[in-house]
Structure formats: structure tokens, C-alpha cells
Amino acid sequence: GAVVSQHPSRVICKSGTSVKIECRSLDFQATTMFWYRQFPKQSLMLMATSNEGSKATYEQGVEKDKFLINHASLTLSTLTVTSAHPEDSSFYICSARLTTPVTNTGELFFGEGSRLTVL
Amino acid sequence: AQSVAQPEDQVNVAEGNPLTVKCTYSVSGNPYLFWYVQYPNRGLQFLLKYITGDNLVKGSYGFEAEFNKSQTSFHLKKPSALVSDSALYFCAVRDRDRDDKIIFGKGTRLHILP
Numbered sequence: 001g002a003v004v005s006q007h008p009s010r011v012i013c014k015s016g017t018s019v020k021i022e023c024r025s026l027d028f029q030a031t032t033m034f035w036y037r038q039f040p041k042q043s044l045m046l047m048a049t050s051n052e053g054s055k056a057t058y059e060q061g062v063e064k065d066k067f068l069i070n071h072a073s074l075t076l077s078t079l080t081v082t083s084a085h086p087e088d089s090s091f092y093i094c095s096a097r098l099t100t101p102v103t104n105t106g107e108l109f110f111g112e113g114s115r116l117t118v119l
Numbered sequence: 120a121q122s123v124a125q126p127e128d129q130v131n132v133a134e135g136n137p138l139t140v141k142c143t144y145s146v147s148g149n150p151y152l153f154w155y156v157q158y159p160n161r162g163l164q165f166l167l168k169y170i171t172g173d174n175l176v177k178g179s180y181g182f183e184a185e186f187n188k189s190q191t192s193f194h195l196k197k198p199s200a201l202v203s204d205s206a207l208y209f210c211a212v213r214d215r216d217r218d219d220k221i222i223f224g225k226g227t228r229l230h231i232l233p
Contacts, residue, residue, distance in 0.1 A: 110162035
């Protein structure tokens with residue numbers, strides 16, 4: 001259980017175009033999803049918290065107009081990188097929080113990541 | 120504010136030897152603690168968690184971790200390392216009494232030498 005699917009796994013786009021990445025929780029409902037960015041040999045940088053049915057909460061320094069997040073259902077969150085530039089090239093990873101009625105430990109389950117390359 | 124420290128960027132261990140990946144944390148309340156593993160170009164996989172109770176937690180792939188409240192540590196261990204254990208390991212903490220976020224350490228790269 002607790003499978004998170006992320007698509008696409010790799011995407012190459014031209015500078016100035018927009019790219020959408022999808023994150024789905026396959027066997028559970030996730031009211032909260034998280035988007036991370038990971039640079040080579042570096043840790044995860046939390047970009048934003050995606051809440052179903054409401055606006056995403058962005059971390060300091062993350063441009064909300066550039067990284068559009070939509071969480072339209074309990075199983076799907078999308079990240080759209082708008083007007084992409086080469087410096088946006090990175091590994092983007094989504095995660096969904098699993099909360100059970102018994103324990104509220106809220107551990108995260110991660111998608112496989114999306115490697116974005118902007119030419 | 121909560122934080123996680125992984126003091127080692129890289130750990131090298133010979134195959135068959137025991138391994139330890141260190142993690143210390145800081146929270147104002149009581150912690151939930153987690154370990155995740157990441158293989159190249161993949162997402163993170165959940166290994167194990169500490170909620171409450173027994174300080175020694177057993178997880179996937181033969182890994183275990185020991186919660187030490189007095190030392191605020193949650194070191195990851197395995198009695199006998201495999202080459203396939205080579206990966207990037209992340210420790211994470213969530214303050215069960217306060218903030219809702221899970222905070223990750225910077226990661227430790229584990230190299231198991233054949």
C-alpha cells in the first residue's frame with residue numbers, strides 16, 4: 001500500500017515553455033501533498049505544501065507564479081513550471097502524507113521523481 | 120524550531136561489516152522520527168519510523184534504528200552491510216506536538232565496498 005505515482009519521470013523542454021508534473025496517490029487519499037526540489041548531491045528542498053481544495057503554501061523564496069500547484073482532488077496534485085529556464089532544471093519529487101485513524105505519524109510516501117531538463 | 124543533523128556526508132563500510140549512519144534531532148515537543156533511502160534518480164523510500172514505545176525500531180531490508188532520548192539521536196544501523204545498501208540516506212523528524220511539517224537532514228551517502 002501507500003504508493004505514489006509521479007509522471008513524467010523525465011522531461012526535456014525548450015526555454016520559455018511550461019511543463020506539468022503529476023503526482024497521484026494510488027491506494028490512499030492524500031489531503032496534503034508536498035513538492036520538493038533536489039539539486040545534484042544535495043538534500044531535499046521543500047518548495048510547497050499542496051492542500052486539497054485550497055491554495056498551496058509556498059516556502060520562502062519559491063515563486064508561486066512560476067511554480068503553479070493545483071490539488072484538485074484527494075489523489076492528484078500537479079506542479080506546473082511556467083516559462084521554464086535552464087536554471088529550473090532539477091529533480092522534482094512529490095510526496096503524499098499518509099494519515100491513519102489510529103496514528104497520526106503522517107509519514108511521507110514519495111513519487112519516483114521527475115528529472116526536468118530545460119534547454 | 121525543529122531540525123535534523125546528519126554529521127557525515129559520506130560513510131564507507133566494507134561489505135559484511137556492521138554499518139551506522141548517524142542522526143541527531145532537535146524538537147521542542149515529542150518527536151516522530153523517520154529514515155528514508157534514495158537510490159540514484161529515484162524518489163525516497165520509507166525505511167522505518169519511531170513513534171513511541173520500544174526504542175529499537177526494525178524496518179525494511181534488515182535496517183534498524185535506535186531512539187535515544189537523552190542524546191536526541193536516532194542512528195540507523197545494520198548488522199551486516201550489503202553492496203546493494205549503497206545509497207543516499209535521509210533522517211527526518213516531525214514534532215508531534217507542534218508544526219505539521221517533516222524536516223529532513225541533508226543526507227548521508229553510504230558506500231558499501233565489496
